[in-house]
Amino acid sequence: MSSTLENTTRDQKFILKEYLDLNKILETERFKDGYSIDDVDSILINGLKVAKEVIDPGCKDSDEIGCKFQEGKVITPQSTKDAYFFINNNGYGGSNYDPDDESALPLSILSATYEYFLGANPSIGTLYLATPGSAGLIKDFGSEELKTAYLEKMYSGQWAGTMDLTEPNAGSDVGDSTTKAIPADEPGTYLIKGTKCFISGGEQDVTENIIHLVLARIEGAAPGTKGLSLFVVPKYLPDANGNPGAWNDINCVGIEHKMGLRGSPTCVISFGDESNCKGFLLGTPPGDDGIGSGMAQMFRMMNEERLMSGLAGLSIASSAYHNAVKYTSERVQGRATLNPKSGRVEIIKHEDIKRMLMFQKANTEAFRAMALQTYWWIDVEKWSSDPELVKQAKVFLEVNTPIVKAFCSDMSLQCISEAMQCYGGYGFTEEFSAAEQYRDARIYPIWEGTNFIQSMDLVGRKMTMKKGEVFAAWMKHITDFVDINKQAVGFEKEFEIFAVAINKYLESLKRLAGLFATPGMAQLYATRVLHATGKVWAAKVLLEMALIAQNKLNELGKDHYDYAFYAGKVASARFYVKNTMPDLTAFLELVINADTTVLEVEEDIFFV
């Protein structure tokens, strides 16, 4: 989907090598013998090469051929299979999540290469990205037997893993799941019966086996989410040699015909039509209280999937942006405002086009920093031996996760729409990449918990966790940053605007705390709180990066080849702060208006 993927490399290097303290990860026991900061460039270059040469060429197949459903089988294009195995066989797949794999990359670096991969062809992402999470659950909660049977084949990508939560009548409210698990003769083994839908990669012809991680309710367990347990349900039961053996009574009933991400098979899966589908419980069954550990286990995986959705939004928006830069720098149309007599110019010289590009540039750079920083915190949390840092990591992961998922995916749609607008009429044709990108990226605000669910996670859980201490600690990193830097030479105005915006944001939160005493108000304002929070955080990371960049600019001469890059980083921050921070003023006014119309109206007003 992109001939311009390489144009993200410079910013990724900047974030990994100049913005994040990667040594905090690379010097841990886990990585100290593996990689050094000097390896970052070559890892990125190799990832880019894979994206361009192996993944990108199959993107049109994914979109145009897509997945076919024939007699219970899902057929994917050959290019999908090729890319999948190349990724897994060359160290870019699930092996990185295997704690025993010594060549594994830190997530902060791996995720940067995933920006290439998902920008090149987002459709196939679901095939290689869900497996490590599923494997991780078996690793953490499975019996030795399960680990032996599944882990190696899953981490290597030979077998794929999926998450099976949603049911036709239990989507956002997963607690209403009706899939049942009936104890079988062997301990830990259950018979699974039920239908799951919207299962990405639930059936495919890429891997020889598919391992479903299925949420189901053991007979007699409590209702709601708390009664759910998690089961390993393979398509084929491993035989005595560990190879796919007997079919496990799992049928793919159909796939969705989707607006985008057409290379990703979204399946309806029926378990146990013949009452002969075996599932292997992770952890222990519910006790007398009927409470299972399925949701808590699944959430381990969900958080990483949520982050990945934000990263995927970024990946498409970033590719769309760089493609738009390329197009607008080649397309000639009209005259320059400042010099109308000098003949026709490339449209990138027009102010409104530059504004749209600047919007995309600033936003995608913010998303990238937000996402990679969060992956960096995951690495810290998993591998650092510094207890203070690990404690901080927990704070950041709690708060960052819903914002990366929802803010980056929502705002990516705006970026991609602006990218399309840069092409004029050609943007609406499938001849250029913007059209597919506009279609593909629309899924990210919906799946892995809709963005409203993320917003409620932020407002209802993260902001109130430990009596607000967690969020206060998160927020303090932003206010401390402003206090320390508000006199930074050349950025006084930006920090002044940012400080005012933060105050308005905090004032809004204070007032909202009062409003939220009224039932329904938290739900009514949650989405907007999340967006406001995202904007504050985005401004912070852009200013942080701009300060680093300004120091470099002071060192480098104007003729230095890197001058434009650093000047661009400063421009992103200035543009974002001056053009986006006014939204926080609007947010405060919105909160002051405290409109309750939505709560007051009867639904019947919508029917006439």
Add this chain to the structure above:
Amino acid sequence: MSSTLENTTRDQKFILKEYLDLNKILETERFKDGYSIDDVDSILINGLKVAKEVIDPGCKDSDEIGCKFQEGKVITPQSTKDAYFFINNNGYGGSNYDPDDESALPLSILSATYEYFLGANPSIGTLYLATPGSAGLIKDFGSEELKTAYLEKMYSGQWAGTMDLTEPNAGSDVGDSTTKAIPADEPGTYLIKGTKCFISGGEQDVTENIIHLVLARIEGAAPGTKGLSLFVVPKYLPDANGNPGAWNDINCVGIEHKMGLRGSPTCVISFGDESNCKGFLLGTPPGDDGIGSGMAQMFRMMNEERLMSGLAGLSIASSAYHNAVKYTSERVQGRATLNPKSGRVEIIKHEDIKRMLMFQKANTEAFRAMALQTYWWIDVEKWSSDPELVKQAKVFLEVNTPIVKAFCSDMSLQCISEAMQCYGGYGFTEEFSAAEQYRDARIYPIWEGTNFIQSMDLVGRKMTMKKGEVFAAWMKHITDFVDINKQAVGFEKEFEIFAVAINKYLESLKRLAGLFATPGMAQLYATRVLHATGKVWAAKVLLEMALIAQNKLNELGKDHYDYAFYAGKVASARFYVKNTMPDLTAFLELVINADTTVLEVEEDIFFV
């Protein structure tokens, strides 16, 4: 695309019968013997019937089969042809634009039925909507011979008309057109040579002839837009009996493969490959100054096409909204915040869903009022004998047109995206209508002059026209409305918020006038000025309608079947004012920040 089209009827009736003074149109010489206000209901009901029974069933064909291009021919689905002829043969087509047709409907009423038609299947709109504009140009500027040859067949829909402006290298900057017109032997006849692209309906298999209105430059005429002339260029030259005769050397070279509006053939048309394509000049050729009248003539047609783009955005957004209401009132998921123990509820009861629906409701009602009011002004301008009112009409048409086109089409995309979000995962599937609507509606901000072109029309022409008098007169209608109604019982808060927003808006314009002295600043801020202006106007129409509705509520009891409708109108205004007016505060702050980053940066920052 919609089983819920009828749900717009109540609001259309309200706008036509209670909001606009339709008698100002119906009592004109033109319509006084034709229609009375009592006919509105039956006209709407019949239009709805056509939309549901004739147009809607072909929507999936348009999207899924689309247009095929084979050996220079464009093949459309049979359902497209059926709908096209039904519309034209039953009084809903071009005949309404024929000044000699005594059964013609006023545009304000006809446009309301077009909301049904475009909501039912937007793709085929291009086939019946471009013809009357083309015919109007022949009527206004053509010789008697041309009128005799073309008008009857075009107004009846037997022949279709198209607009041919864009060329591969002349899109937004149409002045760079290279299509040539070379004088032929007969006076008024020229040989046309050149290629036009993005021609909606440029080739099709629906009508027996296609009449292209082509912008071309007569040899020796001035460069730029001012040297262009307009030609009638039929696919087949009318023979002695007025039937399609000799082929006129016009080839369709290809059609675009588009993200949406797939039933509308978007063609590349080559004129005069064999140097034998005849065009008939409208009006007079350029004099010694080389100045042609083509652009001025074309603009007559453009303004109505632009309005239609805004109406089309509304039509899709409105259909998407009503479909989302239907879906969310049937889909059961989760528990009510206020009553979690009472069992699962329809998701329309969830606050965030209601918020998204309210957003769509308020916005689409504003778009509808803005669009229909503007059509009402066209009717006034064309047919009223009240010179004062006609003078006002000219003011409103100048300012309203770019706003209806750009504001309604841009904001429609947000509405449709929110509609899709209401469905959760199902919204991303093509099983429901939101997906196609999300794809189709994306064209409206692009075509008929991109929304940036509309924004510059507002900022650079309409706001400065007659030293600002035109815009001042337009604005005065809003400030007068507030002055008169600010004490309206029960709306004091809304008017207070609105008055503050207007002041901030006006303060922003004052400051911008200063900023615009710097070249490039008008271009940089134009889009945002248009959006801010649209929001002020939208709040005004919603409040106007709410005041009328409140009077009705005071009359009707709670049990009256229309109570919910009027209560909904009041709710729309309250919601919009309290939730959207804060954006004007943000707009002022944005203007105060007066960011010039975009003007200052070198383009090279975008390449790294």
